[in-house]
Amino acid sequence: MSVAPGRKWAGTADGDLLASAALGDSTAFAELATRYYAPAYRLAWRLCGNQTDAEDVAQEVFVKLWKDPAQVRQAAALKGWIMRAASNGAIDRLRRRKTASLDEAIEVSDAQPGAVTVLEGNAASARVVSAMAALPERQRQALALVYYENFGNAEAAAIMETTVEAIESLLTRARKSLRDSLSGEWRDLLDGVTALGK
Incomplete structure (x- = not known):
């Protein structure tokens, strides 16, 4: 080597x-x-x-x-x-x-994107960023660990010092909140992205 x-x-x-x-x-x-x-x-x-x-x-x-x-x-x-x-x-x-x-969040680019790369780089993704920012912090934390940083549910649970069941519940509630706050094509796209994390 x-x-x-x-x-x-x-x-x-x-x-x-x-x-x-x-x-x-x-x-x-x-x-x-x-x-x-x-x-x-x-x-x-x-x-x-x-x-x-x-x-x-x-x-x-x-x-x-x-x-x-x-x-x-x-x-x-x-x-x-x-x-x-x-x-x-x-x-x-x-x-x-x-x-x-939100303005600063949109300006920052990610050099090493995770599972939701498809959402980034598009000006309309500001709606997703805004919807995520509105989530309770534990839900946002679970989403970031699982979907952006590609940790498994067990690893995310260890990082957040909780159970796998609690992570799954946080993710379910977060996805529901995002689906409720997003419309049309974004909701369909979110459904596709969350399927990647399973």
Whole structure:
């Protein structure tokens, strides 16, 4: 296996990176950030609705991890820990701010799209963004994890610290709310997209 220049840790297991980062190895930590910053940022953006808050949340997650890597009790749970921290940080920001800026949400482009790429890049998708922003935060969080970040229901449940049944209920209620608030072709498109996540 060849390693890209400057990425001596590429291909190294998360557990080994975490252990080295805990010993102060900044290059091991940089590799963790390379792997997981983008998913943490995307999830925070989906929940916060703006680039600035999403960047702040993602950075706070990695500062927290750098300061105390022992917070991650099992290396195999690292990605889940990062996503849970990003999700919780985004929800905390939403609670403080209470409103998301739809204009900023529409301006942000996603370099690594998830399952609903078909909805993005179209000016009319603003209706979907608006409908999602109106959902309760737990429903929006479940949608973002399952449909945008492509986590399974069990993984989303672990990240949200709830049961698989609760995730399924949140997704069902969210899809119903979106169907009720969207009309015509958007409702049909939503039905097709939600079928992808099953």
